[in-house]
Amino acid sequence: MPEAQETVLEINLKALRENFHYLKSQIDSGVKFLAVVKAFAYGSDSTAIALELQDAGVDYFAVAYVSEGVLLRDAGVKKPILVLHPQVANLKKLIDYCLEPSLYNTKILNAFLEVASTERQIDYPVHIKFNTGLNRLGFVEKDIPTIGSKIIKSKVLKIKSLFSHLAASEDLNERAFTLQQIESFKHLAKLLSDELGYQPMLHMSNTSGILNYPEAHFDMVRSGIGLYGFGNSVKENKHFKPVASLKTVISQIHTIKKGDSVGYNRAFVSDSDQRTATLPIGHADGIGRQYGQGKGYVIINGKRAPIVGNVCMDMIMVNITDIDCKEGDEVIVFNASNTAEDLARTAKTISYEIITAISQRVKRIFLR
């Protein structure tokens, strides 16, 4: 591997495939696999990841918004794409790009019925989302007769799946709550299927649901974080390999004397003679200010160099007093052994947040 000469996010497509195969090994062969590639495939690269997974045999994709689905279609993704949180303003575009909406309340159901009728659609595939306890999006039991009658009467829409989302599939202390969600989902799915007179696919498991609740696999599972190499516990993490590595380079080294300050607001004032390195990565690249003031760190020649002072927009300064290094040396922000999750923990957050924050300014490089 050549050393990074600028800030790059290396994306290991082999690790992606391995994570996919591990997740597949945890579900029955008849269960379909939906890959969640929202938010630029969790901050990596949505089109490259989706094309790789399409090739590897994923059945379905999901994104949050219509614009994300449009990107995938333009890049040549042919598999069905579920849009988890479509907005009323983009429904015609959703149809133009053969994307499939999640319908989660009467407002979006009515709006989509209207647009699909105007566009002269017949049996347009849609997905009905139930709220079983997350209290984020979804219909509840009393909505079922309305959904059923509207859809049957109009013939414009065909319900391809019924789904719900688990609130705490990673937390085994919440097992009773999760089992309750699963039972509630089965109940709601039966009521609506009876109303419709046909049986749509059912799905409710995210990555931790796949690993912890085989009884919630139903006809399809939806995985995001596991594909990118993280679980939600030490035990879950063992099965995955982080896909993205964030690397940068030392731009300049400074010798700091006792009493000197480093960076904006003079947030760090040295109590001894030290050395710092300035790196071309800042909060505009996804390393937020919460990682500053000694909390976050990078790895230089195998050693931890804590961030000194405030994170700037385009740079951070790190303490290299005890590290043998020079200008131009490679710096690891995170990789498969010094993980994004470890770094996230220093700012009291989770892997999901740090990886999805890596901005589009950072160059992506793909490894096979």
Ligand SMILES: *Cc1c(COP(=O)(O)O)cnc(C)c1O
């Ligand atoms: C983001 C999301 C997922 C993926 O969850 P992971 O924990 O990343 O596997 C699945 N389903 C829905 C509805 C989501 O919003």
